[in-house]
Amino acid sequence: xxxxxxxxxxxxxxxxxxxxxxxxxxxxxxxxxxxxxxxxxxxxxxxxxxxxxxxxxxxxxxxxxxxxxxxxxxxxxxxxxxxxxxxxxxxxxxxxxxxxxxxxxxxxxxxxxxxxxxxxxxxxxxxxxxxxxxxxxxxxxxxxxxxxxxxxxxxxxxxxxxxxxxxxxxxxxxxxxxxxxxxxxxxxxxxxxxxxxxxxxxxxxxxxxxxxxxxxxxxxxxxxxxxxxxxxxxxxxxxxxxxxxxxxxxxxxxxxxxxxxxxxxxxxxxxxxxxxxxxxxxxxxxxxxxxxxxxxxxxxxxxxxxxxxxxxxxxxxxxxxxxxxxxxxxxxxxxxxxxxxxxxxxxxxxxxxxxxxxxxxxxxxxxxxxxxxxxxxxxxxxxxxxxxxxxxxxxxxxxxxxxxxxxxxxxxxxxxxxxxxxxxx
Numbered sequence: 001x002x003x004x005x006x007x008x009x010x011x012x013x014x015x016x017x018x019x020x021x022x023x024x025x026x027x028x029x030x031x032x033x034x035x036x037x038x039x040x041x042x043x044x045x046x047x048x049x050x051x052x053x054x055x056x057x058x059x060x061x062x063x064x065x066x067x068x069x070x071x072x073x074x075x076x077x078x079x080x081x082x083x084x085x086x087x088x089x090x091x092x093x094x095x096x097x098x099x100x101x102x103x104x105x106x107x108x109x110x111x112x113x114x115x116x117x118x119x120x121x122x123x124x125x126x127x128x129x130x131x132x133x134x135x136x137x138x139x140x141x142x143x144x145x146x147x148x149x150x151x152x153x154x155x156x157x158x159x160x161x162x163x164x165x166x167x168x169x170x171x172x173x174x175x176x177x178x179x180x181x182x183x184x185x186x187x188x189x190x191x192x193x194x195x196x197x198x199x200x201x202x203x204x205x206x207x208x209x210x211x212x213x214x215x216x217x218x219x220x221x222x223x224x225x226x227x228x229x230x231x232x233x234x235x236x237x238x239x240x241x242x243x244x245x246x247x248x249x250x251x252x253x254x255x256x257x258x259x260x261x262x263x264x265x266x267x268x269x270x271x272x273x274x275x276x277x278x279x280x281x282x283x284x285x286x287x288x289x290x291x292x293x294x295x296x297x298x299x300x301x302x303x304x305x306x307x308x309x310x311x312x313x314x315x316x317x318x319x320x321x322x323x324x325x326x327x328x329x330x331x332x333x334x335x336x337x338x339x340x341x342x343x344x345x346x347x348x349x350x351x352x353x354x355x356x357x358x359x360x361x362x363x364x365x366x367x368x369x370x371x372x373x374x375x376x377x378x379x380x381x382x383x384x385x386x387x388x389x390x391x392x393x394x395x396x397x398x399x400x401x402x403x404x405x406x407x408x409x410x411x412x413x414x415x416x417x418x419x420x421x422x423x424x425x
Contacts, residue, residue, distance in 0.1 A: 002028045002339055005088060005098040007078050007269075009034035009062050011042060012104035012300035012324045014400050015408075017071050019332035020102075022405045028339065030071045031096060033088070037062055037075035039400055040130045043321070044393055046167040046357070048133035049125075049258070050140060050174040058393070059130060060401055069403045078105075078268050083275060083293045088268075100335050103282055103298040104328070107263035108270075114155050116230030117259060123230045124151075124257040127163055136258060147180050148255035151235050153189035156226050157262030159316025160301075161190065161198045162356050164260050165210065165363075171258075172217045173359025181218075187252055188214060188221040189237060189259070191313040195221055196379075199318045200352055201308045201372055203365040204379030213358070213381070222250060226313045227259065235259075240312040263316065265302055277304045287344040288331045297335065299327035305350075308371055317370065322353040322409040329407065353413060355389045362386040364417060388416045 004020055006013050009032050017032050024030070038059045047053040066073045074096075080089040087097045109128055111118025119125050119135050126132040152168040154161050168188050175181040192198070195214065196206030214221055222239055224247070229236040235252040264270065265280020274292035276282055281304035283291045288303075290296040301324075305317045326348040334344030352367040362385025368376035395412050398404070 002099040003097065004028065004030045004100045004102065004335065005096055006030065006032045006102040006104060007034075007088065008104035008106060008300075008302075009039055009066075009073075010104065010106050010300070011321060012106075012328055013102075014039055014062075014065075015325065015405070016102050016104055016299065016328045016331060017066060018069065018403045018405045019329060020335065021069050021071055021403075023332050023336040024339065026070070031074065032062070032066055032071060033074045033076060033078055033090065033096070034062060035075070035077040035091075039065075041393060041397055041400075042128070043163075043389070045127040045130060045133040046163055046170050048130060049127050049136040049167065050170055051137055052170075052174070055130060055134065058397070060397065065401055065403060080268050081272050081275075083272050083290075083296060086295065099295060100338075101293075101296045102331055102335075103269055103296065103302055104300050105266045105269060105302045107301045108266045108280065110157070110262040110264045113157065113262055114227050114230060117155065117227070117261065123232050124235075124259040126260065127167055127258060128260065139256065143256050144178065144180065146255075147175075147183040149185045149187070149253050151187050151189055151252055151254040151257040151259065153187075153222075153225070153227075153258075154191055154260040155262055156191045157314045157316060158191055158260050159199050159263055160260060160318050161192060161315075162318065162320075162354055164188070164190065164258075166356050166358065167258055168219055169213070169217060169358035172219065186217075186219045187254075188219050189225045189227065189235060189252060190221070190223055191225055191227075191311070191315050192223055193242075193311045193313070193315075194223050197223075197311070197315070198365075199308065199315050200367055200370060203352070203367045204377050206363075206365060206379045209363070209379060209381060213363075222252070224312050225250075230257070230259075242312060244312040262314075263301060269302065279304075281305075286347050287334050288327050288348060289334065289344065297331045299331055299348075300324045303327070318352065320352045320354050322413065323348065323350050323370070325407055325409050326350075353409060353417070355385055355392060355413060355416075357386050357389045360386060362389060364388075366417060384416075388413075 270280030
């Protein structure tokens with residue numbers, strides 16, 4: 001009998017638990033460990049930040065959902081991993097022995113890399129977690145009484161740019177509905193070398209389309225932006241040229257700022273000798289398996305993926321939902337095969353597929369594969385994306401509550417994109 005321990009209960013960890021349970025005989029046990037007792041649908045956080053969603057819609061209790069499937073759950077943080085000894089230590093001192101460990105922790109938010117950044121003692125907000133989005137919403141309600149300049153964007157080393165674009169357009173749409181947009185200059189400040197880079201070297205016509213959208217929504221931008229410090233009312237930014245030299249210095253004023261941070265690996269994972277790269281991301285082989293420890297697997301934002309290209313200001317490669325889903329499926333099948341005495345063969349499809357909301361419209365992109373040159377390089381916008389993302393939120397939350405192992409992106413997102421491409425033809 002094997003014990004599989006899964007660290008993290010997010011968009012990677014919850015499906016991993018459900019898929020492992022569906023594939024393995026009942027004599028094998030599965031335990032999920034997570035610092036909080038609720039699942040959060042991270043893609044909805046930009047909506048939470050402007051009051052379009054509330055916590056009960058985008059979160060759910062983890063324990064009842066997992067336990068209904070015969071999966072154990074512990075709402076505790078992991079404080080240490082003994083990889084050679086096959087055990088993890090939890091907050092409070094409890095230890096769990098494992099035969100297989102699946103790491104799906106998501107990232108550590110590296111606000112500390114820019115002085116003055118972050119929602120805890122700093123001057124910028126985030127939409128990376130539900131509590132962060134709720135903190136922005138609380139501040140936003142005060143801001144609306146006396147509005148002023150807003151800065152939105154991504155710090156040096158960031159890898160997840162889609163939510164920054166989403167938030168800029170969602171904020172624009174909300175302010176227009178409130179008839180306050182004329183009082184709020186918005187500046188998009190990003191480490192990307194150009195608008196629409198997205199950490200992917202661009203997708204289709206993303207550069208010209210997103211530039212056009214920013215112009216159409218009266219949003220100014222600074223690219224190649226190395227944010228060096230944040231003060232109470234301004235962002236200090238060095239704009240670099242293509243050679244990485246300082247081209248211009250900016251002091252961008254704001255009354256409210258949402259800047260996505262760079263990511264690192266979480267501390268107990270990063271501390272395991274030989275497991276991670278210098279940023280704390282788990283180094284894996286083609287089967288999602290640790291290169292140093294053969295019984296440790298990893299999926300999602302916490303795995304090491306090289307940047308698509310070198311940029312003047314460092315940018316990382318995003319790990320989108322479809323990619324994470326295929327990583328999780330590969331892990332489940334590979335562990336099941338190993339327990340059955342077979343060699344692992346399942347490999348993830350590292351493709352980038354995304355639905356990005358823009359308030360009352362949206363943009364969708366498909367990059368197959370993620371790293372150019374690509375077989376599919378497609379970027380489109382339309383109101384259908386806004387509607388599709390609303391439907392996707394409901395569909396994904398229903399899956400998490402019921403433990404349905406059906407591939408979400410294959411059934412919902414790819415079908416939606418396929419219909420659009422068929423109509424185009």
